[in-house]
Amino acid sequence: MIDRQNIESEFKNLQDRICKGLENLDGLGRFRQDLWHREKGGGGRTRIIQSQHIEKGGVNFSAVMGDMPERISKALGLGPNRFFATGVSIVLHARNPHVPIIHMNVRYFETSEGPWWFGGGIDMTPHYIIDKDAAQFHRSLKETCDKYDHAWYPEFKKWADDYFYLKHRNETRGIGGIFFDRMDSKRASKDRLFDFVIDVGDSFLDCYSEVFNKYSDKAYTEREKEWQLHRRGRYVEFNLVWDKGTRFGLDTGGNIESILMSLPPECRWTYSYDYNKIELDTLNKLKKEIDWLSRTAE
Amino acid sequence: MIDRQNIESEFKNLQDRICKGLENLDGLGRFRQDLWHREKGGGGRTRIIQSQHIEKGGVNFSAVMGDMPERISKALGLGPNRFFATGVSIVLHARNPHVPIIHMNVRYFETSEGPWWFGGGIDMTPHYIIDKDAAQFHRSLKETCDKYDHAWYPEFKKWADDYFYLKHRNETRGIGGIFFDRMDSKRASKDRLFDFVIDVGDSFLDCYSEVFNKYSDKAYTEREKEWQLHRRGRYVEFNLVWDKGTRFGLDTGGNIESILMSLPPECRWTYSYDYNKIELDTLNKLKKEIDWLSRTAE
Secondary structure, eight states, X not given: OOXXXXXXXXXXXXXXHHHHHHHHHHSSOOOEEEXXXXXXXXXXXXXXXXXXXXXXXXXXXXXXXXXXXXXXXXXXXXXSOEEEEEEEEEXXXXXXXXXXXXXXXXXXXXXXXXXXXXXXXXXXXXXXXXXXXXXXXXHHHHHHHHTTOTTHHHHHHHHHHHHSEEGGGTEESSSOEEEEEEEOTTTSOHHHHHHHHHHHHHHHHHHHHHHHHXXXXXXXXXXXXXHHHHHHHHHHHIIIIIOHHHHHHHHHTOOHHHHXXXXXXXXXXXXXXXXXXXHHHHHTTOOTTOOGGGGTTO | OOOHHHHHHHHHHHHHHHHHHHHHHHSSOOOEEEEEEOTTSEEEEEEEEOOSSEEEEEXXXXXXXXXXXXXXXXXXTOOSOXXXXXXXXXXXXXXXXXXXXXXXXXXXXXXXXXXXXXEEEXXXXXXXXXXXXXXXXXXXXXXXXXXXXTTHXXXXXXXXXXXXXXXXXTEESSSOEEEEEEEOTXXXXXXXXXXXXXXXXXXXXXXXXXXXXXXXXOOOOHHHHHHHHHHXXXXXXXXXXXXXXXXXXXXXXXXXXXXXXGSOSEEEOOTTOOOOHHHHHHHTTOOTTOOGGGGTTO
16 A cells, blocks of 8 residues: 555656646746755745746645644544645646636645545636636546546535635636545545546646647737736635635745745736626636536537 | 714714825825615725826725624623724825835724724835834824823834734734724723824824825836835735734625725735845834834934
8 A cells, every 4th residue: 555655756756747747838937946844844845937928837845744733633633643744736827818827736644643635626717717618627627537436526526616715705716626635545545546636636737738728829918918917816815815725824834935826926906897798707607516517518 | 972973974074084185195096986885784985096196095984883793792792782883994005116005094893782992003014114214104103192192102003013914924014003902991081082093094194195295206117116016915915814804804795895905906926036135125124123213313
């Protein structure tokens, strides 16, 4: 059976594959790497690209360990014990407003008392939601899930709708995707779950290449750029107000530059933004429970 | 003795005076007003200026009332009861990076069971901290406080240092100012406290005019504009992550456009921003417990 060393090492390989793939895709930019160490144990490899096409992107790996904070032990119903957590986390902001913002995360957590689980997800935030592209994205995620369990895609799709949600605006962040957490032996064997999260991780590059190749050279207007900056503001609102991972990092004093790499290179807040028809069309699609798969024919 | 009608009415007058003063100061822009009503009682007058000089500014009045949410009653050690809350709240983002961001708020709260209090504050966030200007700002706030109680300025200055603080970066938001809350009859009579908060409100325009007139026509470089956009990112981080008023509004579903008028018109997050000497100088002054008053001579 795989152990935490295997997982950590495969997550590093996943980060390497994705960075290489993204450099090929972008064509111009190169990742810079910053290594960081955590005083209480572990550290990470933060990799950032700031390029002509991918205006700002981060592909981060980390593996941290140590004594579990008491309130987390309590919440898990455990006594004093140690934890180990490793993961890969990605957010990409392209310069072209026709290319969606994308996010992917896979993670593994274990405690010295025995409990362990995997978590992760992928979600996409197009500045302009195009049904056909959304359908293709969801179909691709469904295919990955279906290889393991046909119940997973519908469950994880709903989970993403509920998680990537701006409660204060009653809006989803984008077209959702999949989100899952606490995946343990009740779901499948450790080896099989690990294969699944690696598959999710590797599906990211396909999903992103699809929309990147389609739109990164498409001409755009000033208004379209403005709308992108406006929509990025909502991304900031989600990450700083609602995202549990970001809040946890800020509360507990993680590596700030690495945690906040998800924030856009540039964004705007305009009071009472005056939406045009195509922008309103996207706003109207920021809703939970849209069956994107069925939108292929439109 | 003044009652809540007097307070509400004087807060409206304060909003009128400030808007008029700011229109004169800006010279070009005019406020637009949006009235809003709260289903459960009350409403407000949101006033926004988006101009050549004041790139984005909001001067908001609100007065809301209704049944107190149970968890607030409990926190206050009260049974079921009704509340009334009114206030004026301002944030201004100038286009010129040499003009500081400024914030002012005065508020009054009362419950049907008896307890009432005033709160408020002013704080300034210069993109470039200049000791002489910071000293003058604090001197002006001290003068206002000293008219009522010589103990207040030092107490409220410390309170501002602690409140306007980005814990995740170990940085203050700017040069602070004054912050106070729960000011009730243990502090002074209701009439006297009311005079104080109106004085604080009226001191705002003087404080802002001082720096605005000094810097709004000063030439600036692209780098200075970039630094402003970078510093505004920190302002967003404070408001969305730490500001209790903003969080409370977002959690309880207030008027979103009005709550988030404090966010800048445009801002940036750059991974590992490469600070120059003058920017580092400002960063080094984002600390608690700086005695700005003593910096006049420099």
